[in-house]
Amino acid sequence: MGNIDYNETVLDHFSNPRNMGEMKDATVESIVGNPRCGDVMKIYLKIKDDIIEDIKFQTMGCAAAIATSSMATVLAKGKTVDEVRNLTNEDVAKALGELPPIKMHCSNLAADALKKAIKNWEKKN
C-alpha cells in the first residue's frame, strides 16, 4: 500500500496532453486496451512516404495512461515507420522520467497502440 506519486513530467503530459483528439483523414488507426481494466487508447496516424507526418490519440484511463499516450505520440511524430515499430513501453516510460512501479503496465498501452496501428497499415499496403 502507499500513495501513487507522479513526477512533474507525467503531470504535465496529463494536464496538457500533446496531439490529443480525433483525426478525420488518418491513414490508419488502432484501438487497444480493455474497458474492464479501465484504460482504452485510440490512435490515429497520417503516414506519408513511410514517415509519421501527423498523429493523434484519445485515451480513457488514469493519469499514467493519458501521460504515456501523450508522450508516445511526441516520440512517434516525424519518425519513420521502422523507428516507431521498435518503440517500447520502456522508451515511453523513460521519456517521462519515471512512472510509479504500479503504473508501469500503463505504458504498454501506448506502445501497443502504435504497434497495432503500424500492423494495420502494413496490412493495407
Place this chain on the structure above:
Amino acid sequence: MEIYLDNAATTKVYDSVAKEVKEFFLVEYGNASSQHPIGINARNKLEEARKKIADYVGAEPSEIIFTSGGTESDNLALRGLAKANPEKKHIITSVIEHPAIIETCKDLEKQGYKVDYVNASKDGIVSVEDVINKTSEDTLVVSIMHVNNEIGTIQPIEEIAKSCKEKNIYFHTDAVQGFTKVDLDLTDVDLMSVSGHKVHAPKGIGFLYIKKGTKIAAIMTGGGQECNLRSGTENVPGIIGLAAALEEKENVEGIRESRDKIIVMLKEIPGTRFNGSLESRVYNNINVSFYGIEGESLMLMLNGEGIFVSTGSACASTKLSESHVLNALGIDVLYVHGSLRLTLGSDAIGNEDYIAQKIKKKVERLREISPFKLNLKEVKDE
C-alpha cells in the same frame, strides 16, 4: 482553497478534542493500571469516558471494550466469537462489507468455516430475507455493516438483528460509517464495531460493543486489560478524545442540504449515474459515476482545484482492483471506473457551486480526451 470531501476516509479532529487529548499527553499521562495518583487519575478519567460513550450508545459501561479501531473491533468480534463458540462453523455476511470483515471471513474459511456472502440489491441494500434464508443450526454469527463506506447506503440492521435474536444467532454490525450519523437501536444487536477517527476523534481508537452475556474470547494475550478481552495498555488520550468528540454536534442539516444541492447540479451532467439508494442513505455521501472517463484522472484534476475526494476506480487503488462494492451492484464497468465518492463535512457548506462546476468542467475535459465520448449519445442517463 482546500475543500475536504473525504470524510468517510477520515475526519479532522475537533479543536475541543485536540485540546482535551493534549492534556492527556502532557499532564494526565498516567498508565491506567498504575497504582499511584497519576495512574489512578488516568483510570478514573478513562472510566468516566467509558461511561459517557456507553450512555451515548445506550449501553452499560462494561459492554464497551476499547480497541485500536474498526479493523481490530471487527477481528475481535468474528474471531473472538469463533474462538469461544467452536461448535458452530457457519458465518453470514454480505458482499458489500469493508475488507476488515471480508478478509477476516476469508481467513476463517481457511480455518474450516463456511461463509455465505449475501448479495446486495442494485441499490446497495442487503435484504433481510436473503440473510435469514441462509441461517442454519450451525450459524455462529451474522455480520452486516450499518452504513456502507463507499455508497453510503443504510442497511436494515435492526430487522436483521431481530430475526437473528429469534433464531439465537449472534448479530454483529460494523457501524464505523454509521456511528453518530444514523441512529441505531442496540436492543437486538450483540456486537458493534466503532472507530474514532471517522467521527472527529483521533486515529488509533475505537471500541467493540459487546452485549452482556455474549460468549466471546480474546484474540490477543497479555496483561488482561479491558475485562481480559483486549490486552495492551489502554489508549487513554484516544479514549478521552473519543468521548469528547461525542459532545460536539455536527451540522447535520447543513451538510445534508449541501449534499442535495450538489446532487441536483451533478445530475445535469450527461452520462451520470448515482450509485446506491438516494433514499436509504447517510446524509453526507455522494457516490457518482461519469460514463467513459476514469476516476483517478478526475480525482487528480480535482486535487489541482483543492477539492479532495476518492474514487472506486482500479487505477487509483494500490492493488489495482476496482471497487468490489460497485461491482457487486452490477454497475456497467465503464461507470465503475468513472466513479467518485464525495463524503461531505462542513467544508462543503457554501461551496456547492464551486464543487459542482469544477467537477463538471473536469468531466468535460476528460471526455474530450476519452475515445468513449463519442458513444455518449447512446448512453442512457440513469
